[in-house]
Amino acid sequence: xxxxxxxxxxxxxxxxxxxxxxxxxxxxxxxxxxxxxxxxxxxxxxxxxxxxxxxxxxxxxxxxxxxxxxxxxxxxxxxxxxxxxxxxxxxxxxxxxxxxxxxxxxxxxxxxxxxxxxxxxxxxxxxxxxxxxxxxxxxxxxxxxxxxxxxxxxxxxxxxxxxxxxxxxxxxxxxxxxxxxxxxxxxxxxxxxxxxxxxxxxxxxxxxxxxxxxxxxxxxxxxxxxxxxxxxxxxxxxxxxxxxxxxxxxxxxxxxxxxxxxxxxxxxxxxxxxxxxxxxxxxxxxxxxxxxxxxxxxxxxxxxxxxxxxxxxxxxxxxxxxxxxxxxxxxxxxxxxxxxxxxxxxxxxxxxxxxxxxxxxxxxxxxxxxxxxxxxxxxxxxxxxxxxxxxxxxxxxxxxxxxxxxxxxx
Numbered sequence: 001x002x003x004x005x006x007x008x009x010x011x012x013x014x015x016x017x018x019x020x021x022x023x024x025x026x027x028x029x030x031x032x033x034x035x036x037x038x039x040x041x042x043x044x045x046x047x048x049x050x051x052x053x054x055x056x057x058x059x060x061x062x063x064x065x066x067x068x069x070x071x072x073x074x075x076x077x078x079x080x081x082x083x084x085x086x087x088x089x090x091x092x093x094x095x096x097x098x099x100x101x102x103x104x105x106x107x108x109x110x111x112x113x114x115x116x117x118x119x120x121x122x123x124x125x126x127x128x129x130x131x132x133x134x135x136x137x138x139x140x141x142x143x144x145x146x147x148x149x150x151x152x153x154x155x156x157x158x159x160x161x162x163x164x165x166x167x168x169x170x171x172x173x174x175x176x177x178x179x180x181x182x183x184x185x186x187x188x189x190x191x192x193x194x195x196x197x198x199x200x201x202x203x204x205x206x207x208x209x210x211x212x213x214x215x216x217x218x219x220x221x222x223x224x225x226x227x228x229x230x231x232x233x234x235x236x237x238x239x240x241x242x243x244x245x246x247x248x249x250x251x252x253x254x255x256x257x258x259x260x261x262x263x264x265x266x267x268x269x270x271x272x273x274x275x276x277x278x279x280x281x282x283x284x285x286x287x288x289x290x291x292x293x294x295x296x297x298x299x300x301x302x303x304x305x306x307x308x309x310x311x312x313x314x315x316x317x318x319x320x321x322x323x324x325x326x327x328x329x330x331x332x333x334x335x336x337x338x339x340x341x342x343x344x345x346x347x348x349x350x351x352x353x354x355x356x357x358x359x360x361x362x363x364x365x366x367x368x369x370x371x372x373x374x375x376x377x378x379x380x381x382x383x384x385x386x387x388x389x390x391x392x393x394x395x396x397x398x399x400x401x402x403x404x405x406x407x408x409x410x
Contacts, residue, residue: 002167003125004029007039007135007157011174012231013077014044022172022231023084026130030090035125037164039135039157040081042073063108067137067147071097074134074153082132092130095120097137097145102156104138104146111138111146113155113218116163133160151212158215162222169224170238171211176230177239178203178210180405181257186397188406192255194240199255200226202348202382206258216241253351253358254403257396260344263293263386264316265374267308268323270334273300280331281307284322290315293344294377294386304334308375310386316340342374343392346384347399359383365402371395 006026013019022038029036042050050070054061061069078094085092101117121131135153138146148155154171161169176191178200183189195203197220204213210228219226220243229238271277282292293310311319316338323336352358362383366373371394375386387395400406 001033001035003035003037003164005037005039005157005161005164005166005169006172007153007169008041008081008172008231009153009174010041010044010046012172013040013081016080018231019077019080019084020087022081023088023090025231026085027088027090030130036130037121037125037160037166038081038130038132039153039160040074040077040132041135041153042070042077046073046076064144067108067145071134071137071145071147074136078132078134082130085130085132090130091128092132093124094132094134096134097156098139098143100133100160102138102159104140104148106140106142106144106146108144109147110149111140113138113148113159116159118160118163121160121164149214151215154212154215155218158218158222158224158226161224162218166224168227169219170227170229171215172229172231173210174230174232175210175228176233176236177228178241178256180255181259181396181400185393186257186400186406189400190405190408192239193237194242195255196350197241197243198381199348199350200241202346202379203256203258206260206344206346206348206382206384211241253355254347254349254405255351256348257400257403257405258346258348259392259396261389261392262313263310263342263344264313264319264338264340265308265310265342265386266316266319266323266336266338267306268327268333268336269306270304271307272331272333273303273305277331278307281323281327282309284326285311285319288318288322290319290322294375294384296375310342310344310375313340341389342386343389344384344386345392345395345399346382347403348382350381352381352383361402362399365398366395369394369398 008022026036054066054069082092082094103115104111104113124131135156136148140146178192179189181189200216204211204216223243226241227238295309298306371391373385377384
């Protein structure tokens with residue numbers, strides 16, 4: 001008998017039929033003798049509907065009251081799922097985040113989990129209940145309802161699995177696992193049987209949207225075994241995300257190709273080449289709560305240099321305004337230019353640690369197709385490049401083939 005936490009996303013509980021399907025799946029696990037905790041999101045589209053409703057009343061909704069409104073989406077789902085489980089002949093009980101006592105900080109709409117009181121859940125499991133918990137929400141020290149931000153139900157599922165020391169946390173989505181790259185772009189993409197937390201963290205941070213990055217960080221920190229599965233397929237082992245690397249004989253050098261279309265590149269030209277200049281450029285950008293990704297500073301010539309970095313495309317114009325309005329006149333830079341039609345492509349794999357030549361193979365593959373590399377960033381297990389957006393799909397396809405990701409690992 002195992003203790004399993006199952007998290008179901010919005011599409012998995014998007015209709016009464018889907019909710020009944022979830023109940024049947026849970027009943028199957030119960031019939032095998034397992035204890036099951038179910039964590040659910042709001043029904044597909046419901047959170048967006050509630051946000052739109054709030055904005056009809058108040059253009060910029062008060063964060064505390066917005067959390068009160070949008071947390072109701074999950075409350076509806078837990079009640080419906082519990083009813084569906086009862087129809088399957090199971091004992092079921094639903095809990096909101098506050099009822100479980102998922103304690104968070106007070107950062108409304110983007111709260112972080114501080115602790116979980118799992119006593120009620122353990123008692124119910126011991127009495128043969130299926131416990132159904134609302135994802136995405138908690139309660140701060142003052143008793144206020146809080147929500148965890150987009151994708152927060154994944155984090156709830158992992159956090160509850162960590163608190164209960166569950167044998168496995170299963171994340172059910174509309175895909176049947178983690179793939180070597182997006183199969184909609186590369187039909188030859190393969191589902192991975194397993195991937196390490198390090199690789200999954202890189203894939204999530206680089207644009208893979210299978211799992212929310214905070215949930216992967218949480219799982220890695222507390223060593224929660226994660227498995228990604230499809231709620232639309234009856235069978236399948238999905239992808240296991242584990243903290244143990246595979247046997248080196250079986251470890252592929254590269255596990256996947258990640259990409260992100262939402263990159264924008266900005267270059268500050270003719271910057272004085274002196275200590276502290278990077279802070280003078282990026283300090284005001286950081287103060288505006290803009291995340292900076294890749295950074296390159298060229299070698300100085302005649303006392304000046306060029307400084308380039310990337311931001312999310314949505315922050316492009318805001319960043320340009322800050323640089324041209326505040327930074328350029330302050331530091332005496334010659335010019336500020338930008339390009340919001342760039343994309344980032346990355347190769348990811350823990351096998352890089354023990355193999356040389358990955359970077360040169362990546363660069364040669366792109367060069368043979370005439371794809372110019374604008375920026376390069378590396379870590380122990382990833383190499384990322386910024387390229388012109390129009391070459392993105394071609395770059396992903398040729399790199400996927402060059403690293404034999406369309407072939408089963410030997």
